[in-house]
Amino acid sequence: MKLVNGxxxxxxxxxxxxxxxxxxxxxxxxxxxxxxxxSMWTTVDENYSFFDFKGIDWDAVYxxxxxxxxxxxxxxxLFNVLADMLFVxxxxxxxxxxxFDLSRNWDWYLDFPxxxxxxxxxxxxxxxxxxITGPFLHRAIDSVGYIYYESFExxxxxxxxxxxxxxxxxxxxDDDTLIFKGLIIDVRDNGGGSLNNANTxxxxxxxxxxxxxxxxxxxxxxxxxxTEPVKKFIEPGGNFQYNGPVVVLTNRSCYSxxxxxVQIMKNFPNVVVMGDSTGGGGGLPINRELPNGWTYRFSxxxxxxxAGENIEDGVAPDIRVDITEEDEQAGRDTILEEALELICxxxxxxxxxxx
Amino acid sequence: MNIRSFFVRYWYEKSPQPPFLKGESKNVxxxxxxxxxxxxxxxxxxxxxxxxxxxxxxxxxxxLTYYCLVVTITLLSVNPIQAQEKFRSFNIGAGYTLPKFFDxxxxxxxxxxxxxxxxxxxxxxxxxxxxxxxxxxxxxxQMSAFAFEFADVEYVRVEGNYSxxxxxxxxxxxxxxxxxGGSINSLYNLWIFSNYSNNSVNTSLYVSISPATTLxxxxxxxxxxFRASYSAYLPLLTFAVRPxxxxxxxxxxxxxxxxxxxxxxxxxxxxxxxxxFFRYSNTWxxxxxxxxxxxxxxxxxxNYLRYSEPRLVQAASHNIVIGTMFNF
Numbered sequence: 001m002k003l004v005n006g007x008x009x010x011x012x013x014x015x016x017x018x019x020x021x022x023x024x025x026x027x028x029x030x031x032x033x034x035x036x037x038x039s040m041w042t043t044v045d046e047n048y049s050f051f052d053f054k055g056i057d058w059d060a061v062y063x064x065x066x067x068x069x070x071x072x073x074x075x076x077x078l079f080n081v082l083a084d085m086l087f088v089x090x091x092x093x094x095x096x097x098x099x100f101d102l103s104r105n106w107d108w109y110l111d112f113p114x115x116x117x118x119x120x121x122x123x124x125x126x127x128x129x130x131x132i133t134g135p136f137l138h139r140a141i142d143s144v145g146y147i148y149y150e151s152f153e154x155x156x157x158x159x160x161x162x163x164x165x166x167x168x169x170x171x172x173x174d175d176d177t178l179i180f181k182g183l184i185i186d187v188r189d190n191g192g193g194s195l196n197n198a199n200t201x202x203x204x205x206x207x208x209x210x211x212x213x214x215x216x217x218x219x220x221x222x223x224x225x226x227t228e229p230v231k232k233f234i235e236p237g238g239n240f241q242y243n244g245p246v247v248v249l250t251n252r253s254c255y256s257x258x259x260x261x262v263q264i265m266k267n268f269p270n271v272v273v274m275g276d277s278t279g280g281g282g283g284l285p286i287n288r289e290l291p292n293g294w295t296y297r298f299s300x301x302x303x304x305x306x307a308g309e310n311i312e313d314g315v316a317p318d319i320r321v322d323i324t325e326e327d328e329q330a331g332r333d334t335i336l337e338e339a340l341e342l343i344c345x346x347x348x349x350x351x352x353x354x355x
Numbered sequence: 356m357n358i359r360s361f362f363v364r365y366w367y368e369k370s371p372q373p374p375f376l377k378g379e380s381k382n383v384x385x386x387x388x389x390x391x392x393x394x395x396x397x398x399x400x401x402x403x404x405x406x407x408x409x410x411x412x413x414x415x416x417x418x419l420t421y422y423c424l425v426v427t428i429t430l431l432s433v434n435p436i437q438a439q440e441k442f443r444s445f446n447i448g449a450g451y452t453l454p455k456f457f458d459x460x461x462x463x464x465x466x467x468x469x470x471x472x473x474x475x476x477x478x479x480x481x482x483x484x485x486x487x488x489x490x491x492x493x494x495x496x497q498m499s500a501f502a503f504e505f506a507d508v509e510y511v512r513v514e515g516n517y518s519x520x521x522x523x524x525x526x527x528x529x530x531x532x533x534x535x536g537g538s539i540n541s542l543y544n545l546w547i548f549s550n551y552s553n554n555s556v557n558t559s560l561y562v563s564i565s566p567a568t569t570l571x572x573x574x575x576x577x578x579x580x581f582r583a584s585y586s587a588y589l590p591l592l593t594f595a596v597r598p599x600x601x602x603x604x605x606x607x608x609x610x611x612x613x614x615x616x617x618x619x620x621x622x623x624x625x626x627x628x629x630x631x632f633f634r635y636s637n638t639w640x641x642x643x644x645x646x647x648x649x650x651x652x653x654x655x656x657x658n659y660l661r662y663s664e665p666r667l668v669q670a671a672s673h674n675i676v677i678g679t680m681f682n683f
Contacts, residue, residue, distance in 0.1 A: 021455060021657075021659050021669075021671035024659065024661065024669060024671070025455055025456070025457045025465055025669045025670075025671060026457075026465070027464070027465050028457075028463050028464075028465075029463055029464070039463045042463070043463055047601050049601070215609075217599055217600075217601050217602050217604075217609060218600055218601025218602075219599060219600045219601065219665070220600055221600075225600070227599075227609065230609050230610045231610070231612065232611070232612075233612055284553045284602075285552070285553060286551070286552075286553055286554040286601070286602065287548070287550060287551035287552060287553075287554060287555075288462060288463070289462050289463075289464055289500055289507075289550065290464075291463075291464060291500075293500075295550050297552070300553075300554075300601045300602060301601070301602070
């Protein structure tokens with residue numbers, strides 16, 4: 001009888017236990033200003049990857065901003081407090097998205113010369129007879145291939161990039177003249193996008209399998225809790241690898257996936273990066289939601305070069321060139337002109353050396 | 356002992372003041388109370404009847420309690436099917452799931468939604484002393500944080516269980532059969548956050564070894580054969596595969612260069628037990644025998660999961676399924 005009674009009690013207890021997950025799965029934060037603030041501060045505190053690299057005292061940020069928040073405050077006022085808090089991170093991968101505004105810190109290019117004017121490129125260099133292949137605008141300029149790629153968000157197929165590198169690598173002899181001396185890849189004002197696109201494009205210039213970057217992921221709530229570096233490699237892709245002289249044009253508006261692309265390209269012996277430093281963006285951003293429905297994102301990984309340099313603040317060019325005021329007024333792109341000259345010079349040296 | 360008598364005796368022994376017998380002395384002995392209850396029907400002294408000798412019939416709660424008790428006693432008093440016939444059957448079913456989860460790896464918010472369910476499985480009973488079940492369940496639905504009006508998380512849940520149990524005791528005069536054994540449980544959760552980019556896909560897998568128990572009660576009611584059962588399992592040892600701390604990628608797959616998915620999968624998980632992983636599932640089902648011995652089956656399951664590594668995740672679901680069991 002005791003067994004039966006015990007059994008009955010157990011069954012009734014289990015029945016009562018069922019459906020009570022409300023008691024276990026509780027909301028950590030409510031939809032009020034203080035909880036929204038605390039939710040964001042805590043999540044960023046535990047997951048953001050560049051506190052120490054940038055020397056940011058996140059606790060001080062809390063102390064400075066928490067008094068500005070009280071329940072019942074206007075939504076736009078709360079948005080401004082949160083935006084101010086995130087602004088301190090100095091990171092283009094950090095945004096707060098509300099229905100009425102998007103917070104950002106775009107100082108990574110606003111504080112620097114633009115060094116690019118697409119109108120000049122379109123009217124004075126591409127002119128009328130350029131080709132549009134997928135997201136790429138391209139043509140030959142003075143026997144040098146020129147490819148402009150506006151955004152790594154614009155996808156392309158393997159066959160498209162195969163076509164491009166094959167086209168400008170052609171050593172077709174026409175009246176004893178080599179058609180293409182080299183290739184310029186212009187990624188200025190390219191704000192990033194898909195890393196897959198960056199890797200696919202870079203793989204056409206890889207002479208061999210190369211260790212190009214190291215990635216570290218957050219693995220704990222501490223500001224320095226990271227995994228061991230994970231090596232990233234690029235190996236030759238597609239049917240053809242371009243091994244002629246390549247110049248990659250950059251400015252401060254090169255960000256995120258473009259930053260990755262430029263850093264990868266610097267690993268190849270036939271590639272030179274020319275222009276201004278890239279804007280940066282060396283961490284993969286992750287997204288979160290707030291109790292009031294707003295969303296935000298922030299960097300959660302660290303990328304370093306093989307030598308261990310953090311690329312969060314950008315990748316320096318091999319040859320620093322700015323567009324001069326005179327050239328700008330004359331409708332000339334100084335950086336592109338320098339790249340053309342460099343490729344021609346290299347070609348001449350190779351030709352003469354070969355002779 | 357008559358089952359009704361047993362239940363009533365149990366009720367009175369455990370309840371110092373039965374809520375439905377207002378006005379009765381607290382010192383009345385349990386036997387007299389049983390007698391009182393046994394006479395409810397014949398003597399029309401139900402508290403539901405206004406003016407009855409014992410009941411006041413005034414409180415809705417007391418009425419509800421009384422109804423529940425009567426229904427329970429009725430169910431327990433119908434003619435039980437004594438023999439546990441052997442059978443092999445497969446079942447298919449469809450239903451509805453109400454899922455909830457909280458996963459700090461992805462969000463500081465709690466999510467809830469709606470999902471459709473499909474179930475299937477095989478049930479074997481070669482003799483009256485053992486049972487084997489293989490059950491599969493697939494859920495697909497949409498979820499959102501409580502704060503939002505729109506669904507922003509796609510929800511996929513796949514569960515597979517194998518259970519082997521032996522009958523250890525027949526109780527309530529051989530009308531209720533108690534099975535105890537073990538089960539292997541696997542659960543796969545996939546949450547896709549449509550608002551997210553690099554961390555949009557959150558996937559996790561749990562494979563557990565659990566003690567399991569089942570109670571089976573067969574009976575006839577209104578000249579129809581039914582079988583009611585309750586089953587539960589509680590994983591003791593679990594291999595859990597969860598995303599890394601700061602990304603939704605699995606730890607073993609952070610290095611893209613590796614091409615050893617099996618090794619990477621096992622590196623992504625860890626063996627854990629009740630101190631870090633708690634999961635509890637209980638299922639109530641009612642089977643109705645058709646004339647050809649196939650059965651219609653109504654099932655309700657409540658499932659709760661809590662795992663604290665590397666970051667706290669909690670998930671629960673209510674699931675109701677109606678299906679058919681075919682003998683073969």
